[in-house]
Amino acid sequence: MIDETAEEIAGMQTHSSSEVAIKAARALKSVADREFPSVGDYKRSLERNSNALRRANPSHASLHNTQREIVRRVDETDTDTVGEAKQRTAEIIDEVIERVEQGKSAAASRLADLLGDRETLLTHDYSTTVLSAIETAVEDGGEYTVYVTESRPRYLGRKTARRLAETDGVETKLVVDSAAGSYLPECDRVLVGMTCIVDRTLHNRVGTYPLAATAADSGVPVLSVGSGAKLIEGGFRFENEHRAASEVMREPADGFEIENPAYDATPVELLDRIVTDKAVIDPASLG
Template identity: 65%
Template sequence: MIDETAEEIAEMRTHSSSVVAVKAARALEDLLDEEFHTVEEYVRALERNSSALRRANPSHASLVTTQHEIVEAVEDVDAETVADAKERTQAAIDAVVERVETGKHEAAEAVAEELADGMTLLTHDYSTTVLEAIETAAENGTYLDVYVTEGRPRYMGRRTARRLAEIDRVDATLIVDGAAGHYMDEVDAVLLGMDCIVDDFLYNRVGTYPLAAVAGDADVPVVATGSSAKLVDEGGFRFENDYRTPTEVLLEPSEGFDVANPAYDATPVDLLDRVVTDAGVRQL
């Protein structure tokens, strides 16, 4: 069952990294229904299955770090029985899920408070935290205009635009990725989700780096938001990019040239104005 979840996570390319982290955490609950003769046997199974889940999508920091957190919560306690180890596992899973989901909501609320009536935003990719922030602001009476980049080659922005179109007081406009600079002089702030921030780089959907650079040249503030579970201390996580199939870019065979399709890029954090998470606001 966990192997099936790992395969599913490997294909969850259009989902928020927080959603992936929660799904992976809950997948470990399958072990709680299995029989183990010793605590050592159970802990080995927990580590083996957690490792499989981490390998399924190593580019998602919140997935990797929360899996380590669950395993360490069990390994660091000398459980006397398998039942005790399982109880500790369940508690760690529940704590991780609560922290990730609560973190997203608190970050979204903090961003919503910053959004003033009549603002024009520009966003990229599909971020559940960004969507919740905009929806919360709108529910509080704020009118917003939002430009949404398509997010090629998987067109994640189309999904975002459709969600925004369902929200009262929000006028959404879908634009091609290359048009961000054309519309930047109308924009009050660029609002981005994040896969993770590691050391001095924001890792997010490819296209984020040039978007932040254009915003910086136009003196438009760039705000990244998400759960604090996506903030990784130095040495705690090594980002691995996801290189997707060339057929997402070009359906017909390429003749005489290669097709590159990285899923993420690295944006220097000095191109950001601030990072908003449940842990607070980090000015940059």
């Protein structure tokens, strides 16, 4: 099951990093389905399989962090039998999954609290946390006009637009990525998710950097939202993914190359606030 899940995770390009982390954590439980002669053998197998899951998507810090935490906590657990180690693993995995889910929800609620009752927003790509924040704010009586960039080449913004269109209290407008600058002057703020923040750099879906730079030039604040676990202090090196050229252009590229990075890097100086489940952070305060 681990190999199949690792392959699936490698292809989960339309899912949030938190969803990927949860799927990997659940998959790690399958190690307990095997028989092991000793606790040490079980723990070594758990670590090997966890490493395989982490390698499946090296760009997702939440996947990296949750897998390392599970393995570390199990390794530190003093158990006499393999059965006890397996049971403790299941308990730790359930705790980690619950914390990830609660972190997403808490970050969304904190962002919703920052939104006014009547605002014009712009969002990029597909962030379940951003969507939850807007929906929560609507439930509290807010009404919003939301511009959504298509997020080419995978057009994940269309998925965002469809979901927002089903939300009463939201007027949704889909625009091509290159048109964002034309509508930013109408906006009160820009909302984006986060894959991770490492070394004062926000790594997020490609297109975030030019959007943040244009918003800064237009004087429109940019807020990035996500679980606090995505702010990395050390032990993680972000690796970008380069997607298939066919996503950009289906016909053959004769005489030229097609570059298709999945993520870009935005200096946190271009952000107004970073919103997590634990706090609203001034980017200037990050070390």
